[in-house]
Structures are given as structure tokens and as C-alpha cells.
Amino acid sequence: MISKSMQEAINDQINEELYSSYLYLAMAAHFDAENFSGFAHWMKVQADEERSHAMKFYSYIYDREGKVTFKAIPQPPSKFKSPLDIFKQVLEHEQKITKLINKLYELAIKEKDYPTEMMLHWFISEQVEEEKNDNEIINYLETLGDSPVSLMMLDRRLAERK
Ligand SMILES: [Fe+2]
């Protein structure tokens, strides 16, 4: 059975993942309003992934005979700046999530909770992947600039995300 402190920490992480999903959906809504359908698609796929992260934690709590409890999900911003600015915001958000996952891992080590350590390995790798993807897009925008042509090219590329 999962400890009360670990259950609480994972429940908090579920809230963070659901907020991440909400944040990326807000960014998708912004891109749709600006007619960047590829950027919007990328954000919707990301929002779905974040919800699936929340569900991984959700299932894990029940696998360990715990209980999921939900808190309010904060309101995401509705005003955004340029695509480069948005992806910098995404990277900053993911760096915060990485820190939170690392904190969970430290708690698992402290409690000698080996199953939770194992479960978190997936999330540790996932955070490396997400930060890498965000950095690639930021590098693209910083190298090619944000002229209409380069934004259109990137929009087409991001539309292909599975
Ligand atoms: Fe996530």
C-alpha cells in the first residue's frame, strides 16, 4: 500500500499534469484563433499527452491501493505573445515539471518506496524528451526567425505530429 505522504504528493502531481493539459489547450486555442492550425494541432496532441500522464499517476495510485482526490485546476492564461515566446513559456513550464518529478523521486528514495521509484523512471525519461522537443522548436524559431514564411513552414511541420 502507498504511504499517505506519497499518495498526497502524487495527487498533487495529477493536478500539475491536468494543469499542463489545460495550459497547452489554451495555447492551442490561441493558435487556432491566429489561424496557425499546425501549431494548434501540436498543442492539442501535447494536451492529450499531459492528460495521459495524469491518468498514469491515477492508475498507479489505485494499483497501490490508494485513493485519488482532485483539487481545482488553475485558470490558464488567455493572452499570448509570439510563437517563440510561447515555446519559451512551454520550455519553462516543462522545466518546472521536471523539478517536481525529481522531487517526487527524492521522496520515493527517502521513503524507500521502490515501486514508485520504478514508476517514475518513465516520467524522468519523458521529461528529457519533452524538453528536447521544445528546445528544437525554440532553436528553429531563433535560427530562422519568425518571418511569415518560416512560421508557415514550421506550422506545416508541426501539423504532422502524431
Ligand atoms: Fe506531463
Ligand SMILES: [Fe+2]
Ligand atoms: Fe509535459
